[in-house]
Amino acid sequence: MAIPDEKQRLEEDEYWANFDEPMENGVGCRCRCDTDIVDVEGKDGSCLPEWVDVAGGWASP
Known part of the structure; x- marks a missing residue:
């Protein structure tokens, strides 16, 4: 859905035009990643x- 307000639309376009810098061992996406989420990969256990908690809980039939 398009953003009706031109100023907001331009701000949104600018945000997505400036993607995150490449990272070593990155997955190759050209996205904007949240920086306030603790990385849970690469740890014991x-x-x-x-x-499951992040996704909203266990799904059941």
Whole structure:
């Protein structure tokens, strides 16, 4: 859906035009990543409980 307000639309376009800098071992996306989320990869133990929490809980049929 297009943003009706031209100023907001231009700000949004500017935001997405300036993607994050490439990182070593990055996945190759040209996105804008949240920087306030703690990385749960690369640590001891399973990350599954944390991912379930982030995703909103376990799904059941």
